[in-house]
Amino acid sequence: MKSQFRFFQSAILASIFQASEALVGLSWSISNTPETGLQDITFPISMPNAPHVSGYYFAQQFNFKNQSNVGYTGLQPREDVESSSVIHAVFSSFINGTTSTDSNCKDGADGGAGVSCAVDIDASYEHGYHLKVNNTGGTTWSGTLIDAVTKNETHIGAYTLPEGSGGILGTQVGFVEYYPWNSQAQHSCATLPQTEVTFGIPTTESGEAGSLEEPYEYGDCLNEVNFATTEVDDGYWIAVGFP
Structure with a gap:
């Protein structure tokens, strides 16, 4: 049954990652999601052993009721600046008709709507981070980065979905992507840089239980990128690449 479920996950990913180099996928779900969808969801992600180099994207996707396309939120490592470590947090909508007046936002997502x-x-990088997506009224949604240790909150951005969009549906998939390969006609799987990340179990203020399925490899480097995963207390640790 699990192998059939993973095949279904891969089919979902194949329809979404038309132009991205996803390496690992994992499914999340929230039990007893209301018919109208969730009004908030929080995705924990930590990357204490990820090199401070641009290239990787650790993200979770989510769907809104009455919309076929998705939103993303996640973290990307960045190079240190004057000995200070830098984290890049992302909050995106791929839904046509999404608008925003937020200074942290711009039109378009990966070259599309x-x-x-x-x-x-x-x-x-030693701290874990919570990426919260919540409704702030009507069809407007906000993305927030929360330091799990200090509890400091950083506004990522906000956007408004087309009229008729509902709440967040109760299941989708996340991914580990090495995005420099998106702009390369060819790439060698054996040259993938090493990284590590832990995806935590999603939560919602509605109090319903969240869960994660075991991560699995995905993409054209299947079985060629030194993939490893282990279940931990609060989710799954993932490693890919070569030192």
Whole structure:
């Protein structure tokens, strides 16, 4: 049964990652999601052993009721600046008709329709981070980065979905992507840089239980990128690439 479920996950990913180099996928879900969808969801992600180099995107996707396309939120490592570590947080919509007046946001998402919001912060890689997506009224949604240790909150961005969009549906998939390969006609799987990340179990203020399925490899480097995963207390640790 699990192998059939993973095949279904891969089919979902194949329809979404038309132009991205996803390496690992994992499914999340929230039990007893209301018919109208969730009004908030929080995705924990930590990357204490990820190199401070641009290239990787650790993200969770989500769907809104009455919309076929998705939103993303996640973290990307960045190079240190004057000995300070930098984390890039992202909050995006790929839904046609999404609008935003937020200074952290711009029109378009990966060359297509939607809105992309992002912020860079000086932050410790030793801390875990919570990426919260919540409704702020009508069809407007906000993305927030929360330091799990200090509880400091950083606004990533906000956007408004087309009229008729509902709440967040109760299941989708996340991914680990090495995005420099998106702009390369060819790439060698054996040259993938090493990284590590832990995806935590999603939560919602509605109090319903969240869960994660075991991560699995995805993409054209299947079985060639030194993939490893282990279940931990609060989710799954993932490693890919070569030192």
